[in-house]
Amino acid sequence: MLNILVAADENNGIGKDNQLLWHLPADLKNFKQLSMGHAVVMGRKTYDSIGKPLPNRRNIVITRQADLNIHGCQVVHSLQQALDACKNDGTVFIIGGAEIYHQAILFCNTIFLTRVHHQFEADTFFPEIDPAIWEEIEKKDYPADAKHKVPYSFLVYKKKVV
Numbered sequence: 001m002l003n004i005l006v007a008a009d010e011n012n013g014i015g016k017d018n019q020l021l022w023h024l025p026a027d028l029k030n031f032k033q034l035s036m037g038h039a040v041v042m043g044r045k046t047y048d049s050i051g052k053p054l055p056n057r058r059n060i061v062i063t064r065q066a067d068l069n070i071h072g073c074q075v076v077h078s079l080q081q082a083l084d085a086c087k088n089d090g091t092v093f094i095i096g097g098a099e100i101y102h103q104a105i106l107f108c109n110t111i112f113l114t115r116v117h118h119q120f121e122a123d124t125f126f127p128e129i130d131p132a133i134w135e136e137i138e139k140k141d142y143p144a145d146a147k148h149k150v151p152y153s154f155l156v157y158k159k160k161v162v
Helices: 025-035 044-050 079-085 098-104
Strands: 002-009 013-015 039-043 058-062 073-076 092-094 110-116 134-142 152-159
Touching: 002 025, 002 098, 013 098, 025 110, 025 152, 039 044, 039 079, 039 098, 044 058, 058 079, 073 079, 079 098, 092 098
Parallel strands: 002 092, 002 110, 039 058, 039 092, 058 073
Antiparallel strands: 002 013, 110 152, 134 152
């Protein structure tokens, strides 16, 4: 099962200067809980922003650099190679960045979206979720609090069967 795992603001902003736009401990906990024990597929810039392989997950990094080796990660050179590499993994999460999301959204079954209810200055964006293709099946809203400066929601979208 191929899934997208993403956090985006009200304008679908997901980053600026290869960094996240916010710090939401609940989102990090949700990300860890969902992806733990599964394969995660990411672009090289996303890997660079994380800085190390995510523990207890199979890390697959997509890059155009022919000779790149990253200890603890499987390096591939296209989304198709990444999908082929994890075809026996059961549950796989696409975790960024924008270019990988744009390519992968066509192949995914589920989108796990943390919607951050604020508009940040961003230079990287998640694609629009087309309601003709995707159905929201779950939503949990959370207010801002001492640990979370802005309100947010956890949403789950399933691809419609047509």
